[in-house]
Structure formats: structure tokens, C-alpha cells
Amino acid sequence: MTGTTTPQREYIVEYVDGPLAGTDDRRILSGGRIEPRIAAFAAVQGLESTFWYVAGEQQTLDGEKRVKYYFDRSDSDPVQPVRETE
Numbered sequence: 154m155t156g157t158t159t160p161q162r163e164y165i166v167e168y169v170d171g172p173l174a175g176t177d178d179r180r181i182l183s184g185g186r187i188e189p190r191i192a193a194f195a196a197v198q199g200l201e202s203t204f205w206y207v208a209g210e211q212q213t214l215d216g217e218k219r220v221k222y223y224f225d226r227s228d229s230d231p232v233q234p235v236r237e238t239e
Contacts, residue, residue: 164218171224172197172204172232187211187220202230 164187166178173193180188193204206222213219 161218164220166191166206167219167221168193168206169209169221169223171206171226171229172202173206174224182218187218190225191222197230197232202232204229204232 161182163179163181166180168174168176168178172195178193180191187208189208191206191208193206195202195204205225205228207225209221209223211218211220
């Protein structure tokens with residue numbers, strides 16, 4: 154094996170807050186860079202919703218780039234809390 158390293162082609166998105174808090178995802182680097190703003194799609198109460206997240210802190214852990222993304226409520230679809238019925 155040689156000492157050559159392969160450039161990273163993807164990174165891990167860590168959703169810090171918002172509807173996807175505590176989950177993660179893999180994304181492809183665009184031109185070798187992370188996306189400063191990403192859209193995530195999820196079904197909420199049976200409806201497809203779009204959530205926007207903005208990049209924050211970055212780190213490399215175990216050879217993988219990890220980026221924390223923060224929820225941008227102003228541009229995202231509204232999220233209504235689920236009310237418990239009696």
C-alpha cells in the first residue's frame with residue numbers, strides 16, 4: 154500500500170436542532186466543499202415537508218468530515234407540535 158490518500162468525496166451531516174435533531178445523513182462534497190445550506194425532506198403527520206438547515210461547526214473524526222447543521226425555521230415548512238388527545 155502506498156502513502157497516497159484519496160480525497161474525501163462525502164461528509165456527515167449532523168442535524169443539531171429542529172425536526173431532524175439527533176439524526177445524521179451523508180452528503181456528497183460539491184467541488185470539494187460542503188453545502189452552506191441544505192434542504193432536508195421528511196413526512197410530518199403524513200405530509201411531505203421541507204426543512205432548511207445552515208452549516209455550522211466542522212470537524213474531522215476518525216478520518217471523516219462531520220458538519221453540524223442548524224435549523225432555519227424562517228424558510229422551512231411550519232412544524233406543528235402533535236397534540237395528545239384524551
